[in-house]
Amino acid sequence: xxxxxxxxxxxxxxxxxxxxxxxxxxxxxxxxxxxxxxxxxxxxxxxxxxxxxxxxxxxxxxxxxxxxxxxxxxxxxxxxxxxxxxxxxxxxxxxxxxxxxxxxxxxxxxxxxxxxxxxxxxxxxxxxxxxxxxxxxxxxxxxxxxxxxxxxxxxxxxxxxxxxxxxxxxxxxxxxxxxxxxxxxxxxxxxxxxxxxxxxxxxxxxxxxxxxxxxxxxxxxxxxxxxxxxxxxxxxxxxxxxxxxxxxxxxxxxxxxxxxxxxxxxxxxxxxxxxxxxxxxxxxxxxxxxxxxxxxxxxxxxxxxxxxxxxxxxxxxxxxxxxxxxxxxxxxxxxxxxxxxxxxxxxxxxxxxxxxxxxxxxxxxxxxxxxxxxxxxxxxxxxxxxxxxxxxxxxxxxxxxxxxxxxxxxxxxxxxxxxxxxxxxxxxxxxxxxxxxxxxxxxxxxxxxxxxxxxxxxxxxxxxxxxxx
Amino acid sequence: xxxxxxxxxxxxxxxxxxxxxxxxxxxxxxxxxxxxxxxxxxxxxxxxxxxxxxxxxxxxxxxxxxxxxxxxxxxxxxxxxxxxxxxxxxxxxxxxxxxxxxxxxxxxxxxxxxxxxxxxxxxxxxxxxxxxxxxxxxxxxxxxxxxxxxxxxxxxxxxxxxxxxxxxxxxxxxxxxxxxxxxxxxxxxxxxxxxxxxxxxxxxxxxxxxxxxxxxxxxxxxxxxxxxxxxxxxxxxxxxxxxxxxxxxxxxxxxxxxxxxxxxxxxxxxxxxxxxxxxxxxxxxxxxxxxxxxxxxxxxxxxxxxxxxxxxxxxxxxxxxxxxx
Numbered sequence: 001x002x003x004x005x006x007x008x009x010x011x012x013x014x015x016x017x018x019x020x021x022x023x024x025x026x027x028x029x030x031x032x033x034x035x036x037x038x039x040x041x042x043x044x045x046x047x048x049x050x051x052x053x054x055x056x057x058x059x060x061x062x063x064x065x066x067x068x069x070x071x072x073x074x075x076x077x078x079x080x081x082x083x084x085x086x087x088x089x090x091x092x093x094x095x096x097x098x099x100x101x102x103x104x105x106x107x108x109x110x111x112x113x114x115x116x117x118x119x120x121x122x123x124x125x126x127x128x129x130x131x132x133x134x135x136x137x138x139x140x141x142x143x144x145x146x147x148x149x150x151x152x153x154x155x156x157x158x159x160x161x162x163x164x165x166x167x168x169x170x171x172x173x174x175x176x177x178x179x180x181x182x183x184x185x186x187x188x189x190x191x192x193x194x195x196x197x198x199x200x201x202x203x204x205x206x207x208x209x210x211x212x213x214x215x216x217x218x219x220x221x222x223x224x225x226x227x228x229x230x231x232x233x234x235x236x237x238x239x240x241x242x243x244x245x246x247x248x249x250x251x252x253x254x255x256x257x258x259x260x261x262x263x264x265x266x267x268x269x270x271x272x273x274x275x276x277x278x279x280x281x282x283x284x285x286x287x288x289x290x291x292x293x294x295x296x297x298x299x300x301x302x303x304x305x306x307x308x309x310x311x312x313x314x315x316x317x318x319x320x321x322x323x324x325x326x327x328x329x330x331x332x333x334x335x336x337x338x339x340x341x342x343x344x345x346x347x348x349x350x351x352x353x354x355x356x357x358x359x360x361x362x363x364x365x366x367x368x369x370x371x372x373x374x375x376x377x378x379x380x381x382x383x384x385x386x387x388x389x390x391x392x393x394x395x396x397x398x399x400x401x402x403x404x405x406x407x408x409x410x411x412x413x414x415x416x417x418x419x420x421x422x423x424x425x426x427x428x429x430x431x432x433x434x435x436x437x438x439x440x441x442x443x444x445x446x447x448x449x450x451x452x453x454x455x456x457x458x459x460x461x462x463x464x465x466x467x468x469x
Numbered sequence: 470x471x472x473x474x475x476x477x478x479x480x481x482x483x484x485x486x487x488x489x490x491x492x493x494x495x496x497x498x499x500x501x502x503x504x505x506x507x508x509x510x511x512x513x514x515x516x517x518x519x520x521x522x523x524x525x526x527x528x529x530x531x532x533x534x535x536x537x538x539x540x541x542x543x544x545x546x547x548x549x550x551x552x553x554x555x556x557x558x559x560x561x562x563x564x565x566x567x568x569x570x571x572x573x574x575x576x577x578x579x580x581x582x583x584x585x586x587x588x589x590x591x592x593x594x595x596x597x598x599x600x601x602x603x604x605x606x607x608x609x610x611x612x613x614x615x616x617x618x619x620x621x622x623x624x625x626x627x628x629x630x631x632x633x634x635x636x637x638x639x640x641x642x643x644x645x646x647x648x649x650x651x652x653x654x655x656x657x658x659x660x661x662x663x664x665x666x667x668x669x670x671x672x673x674x675x676x677x678x679x680x681x682x683x684x685x686x687x688x689x690x691x692x693x694x695x696x697x698x699x700x701x702x703x704x705x706x707x708x709x710x711x712x713x714x715x716x717x718x719x720x721x722x723x724x725x726x727x728x729x730x731x732x733x734x735x736x737x738x739x740x741x742x743x744x745x746x747x748x749x750x751x752x753x754x755x756x757x758x759x760x761x762x763x764x765x766x767x768x769x770x771x772x773x774x775x776x777x778x779x780x781x782x783x784x785x786x787x788x789x790x791x792x793x794x
Contacts, residue, residue: 287487290777292769294735298754299495299762306504397627401736404629406755424633432637441630449625456621 003082005066007323009250009330013064016257036382039461044203046457049450051207056245056447063246065089066319086319094239096223100135102234105426108435109225111137111147136226151221158216165216166209173201229435232422241439243414248447250326251333251399251409252392259334260341264384267345268376272353272368281346285339293336294405300332301325301407322410329402329409333395341387348380382462389455393448400444416440470785474778481774485558488770492763493554502529502549505759509566527566527760528552553760557767566758574749575768581651582733582745584661589668589737590730593676594723596669601680606707608685617681623674631671632740639663649742664737683715690714717788724783728772732765 027033040046068082091098105114112130120126140146174188177197181188195202218238221227228237270281288296308321315321352358353376361371402408403417411418423436506523507515524530531549556563562571604616640648640663651660687693688711696706733747742748746765753761784791 283483283487287484287491290484290770290773291488291491291766292729292732292773295750295754295762295766295769299492299766302754302757302759302762303495303499305757306508307499309508310504393625400627400629405735405739405751420627420629420633424629427633427637427641437630437633441627444627445625448627449622452621452625 002067002069005068005086005317005319007064007066007320008327009254009323010064010066012254012257012327013061013250016253017061036461038198040454040457041199043457044200045453047200048203048207049453049457051204051211052446052450053454055211056249056450059090059242060246060249062093063088063090063243068317084317086317090242094222094242096135097236097239097242100226100236102133102135102226102230103131104230104232104234105433106133106136106226106230106234108227108229108237109137109147109151110229111140114433133226136230137224139224151225154220154224155217158213158220161216161220162209162213165212166205169208169212170205173205177201228439231419231436232426237419237436237439240414240419240436241416241443244416244419244440245443245447247326247409247413247415248396248399248444251330252395252451254327254330255333255337255395256341256388256391258331259338260384260388263338263341264345264377264380267342268349268372268380270342271346271349271351272372272376274350278346281342285342288335289339291336294402294407296336297329297332297402298405298407301329304328318410318412322413325410326413333398337391337395341384344383344387345380348383349376352376352379386455386459386462389451389458392455393451396444396448396451400440416444470782474782477778477781481778484774485767485770488767489554489557492766493550496759496763497549497553505529508757528563553763557764562764563760565753565760567756571761571764575746575764578733578744578746578749579731581657581743582738582747583730584657585664585668585737585741585743585745586730586733588661588665589672589734590723590726592665593669593672594719596673597676597680598719600673600677601684602707602712604677604681605684605688605711606703608688617678620674620678620681624678626671626674628671628736631667632736635663635667635670636740639666649740651741651743660741660743664734664741664743668734668737680715680719683718684711687711687715717784720787721780721783725776725780727779728775729769731772732769 027037041050066086066088068084068086071081071083103113106112107114111133113133115130116128117131118126118128119131137147137150140150170189170192171185174185174192177192178185178188191197192201192205218227222236222238226236226238228241231237231240266281266284270278304325308315308325312321315324358371358375361375366374399408399415400417400420403415404421408417409415419436419440423433423440426433427437502524503520506520506529510519510523521530529549531552553563560572562575565571565574600616600620604613607613607616636648639645646659646663648663649660651657693706693710696710697703701709731746732750733743733745735747735751737743738745738747739751749761750765752758753765
């Protein structure tokens, strides 16, 4: 039996996922909530970026299912001992990527190590040459010359598989739409391919095919080669970037969400109640805001390090320790960044409390608590949503900077910040070790770009000021 | 106006006290000076005597808030809170944990920070306004559309990649300038160029897209329509009417940043090995020098508050419609 390990951030991630799913079901029956979302999804750019974001989220969720494998039992006692290493569902899916560790750096698709070493030949003589990789291009044996051909063949296979899979997806979407619109499947296939529907299914399909191609390429190639090379200790860089996705997503989402209830409550109450409550809330956020963010985070993380060092016994595994640090980083980042939202909400509810329908509710004698939850809260939710989505990309980028400064996630945790940090000194090598940086750059860039494009669409759809343009 | 400034400065005092209490709590209550000492001496097997002597030599051996062993006023002054926290108010920063005078270091490092920060700010401002104006001039066309997309793409690149990429391309491949370092006097110029260029480029995306919205907002106003109705050329409308009014939020935004320029840029300075306040802060964090971090938190907050006050003053100067009361 495997032993599930539920980390703090896992719990929060699944909680968040559950809330989002529940919200989707709730919103489906409410036309006034559905309308702006429909506006978001009619945009081609927005739909495409949602597909990309969902792919990232899928990887992140798979990587959040943690467990520990049992060790082979020795003797006949019933007690099962578990491996110290915490695995995730993603680890089991990618299988060999995790275990095929080389000695040190190797370039993408390489068959040999990056550095010369002294190799002892069978006859006892020694030469200095690039040693053969243990796993990279292993299927070729010593016939390394056939590498290009092998890669091409595998890529072609992936491409063919992609075409098949895309056709299948097209059929599925068309079939599903046909059932909903009660029209023949053939017509809907035409509509999708000619992009005649409100939701740009053709763009979605194109993005899906692109992602599928990448996935199939990874499946066909990553097992046989190190597609993005290996890092200093010989780990597969592709695997490391995949693992980093979860860290980026956690920082981007949990940070705002942890402080969200607090920011909403403080902001609305300050604007609605005014008077001394308003003064206190304003004082709190001005004070927090005037401390330079990086320094507050640094101070808090330094404190946390001392705390962890003092309580090192209470963490069973390094993963759990790293997870606490990640959660704490989210909280601290949240504390430094909730002030902006709080200020916005205060202004918004200051405006709303003078609105006629609120005045009417007050004169009817509706309780303040009810006015806030029934009348003000639903009318400021668009501000909250826009802020959450806008903050996401900034937080993902901030993680890298904080890790560089040394106050980011735990050094043992896979994150783009740590990858960049580990790789940046290698830029001075000759020839340059560029693949770790490139991998972190590409994944981060795609995630942040998709998030930025998506947040623009959300803002345009929800912000009443831009809606009518 | 003068009375207003005095009152605003008065508001700043409770905020600074709050910051001071917060940092005091973080640095001395959440973690005791004992923890700090052990951290510096290495975690394992530290004798209590070593901890005590480290605390004594760094002035952390006093009681936190009230020294019951001392006489009269010294009951309050001979404490960590007075020595380490209250003295920040008179800009007495004391010495760092490795024994250097923090005030002296800050004075030394301010100039290099400014040498990078001021040119980056000015050039960045000019470049961003130019791009934003271009996009606003061609609004609604493909130039505008591509420009916005390009801005989003530029925004999505981490600042670290601009630095690493810039260092690699400009300094290593093309050998146009030294990769990093700093020098006094005119020699500093060759070290400054690269950080400034990278600082400007990394800000183009977010900056020009943001400024573009200011221009577009102004462009939709009545006086602009009137100006067009009079038959003014579009470029004249843009430069004489829209630009001047849109500069109000831009200038005030920049003014709020001015005091913080002293703090320098963390990333740029540490990547380019510029001996400024930004790299000082990073060194403090990485060496776990609590004294430096504490001082920089205080200094940063003071500068931020000064920035807030300067914004209000700047508003009255650039926009005569606003009166401070």
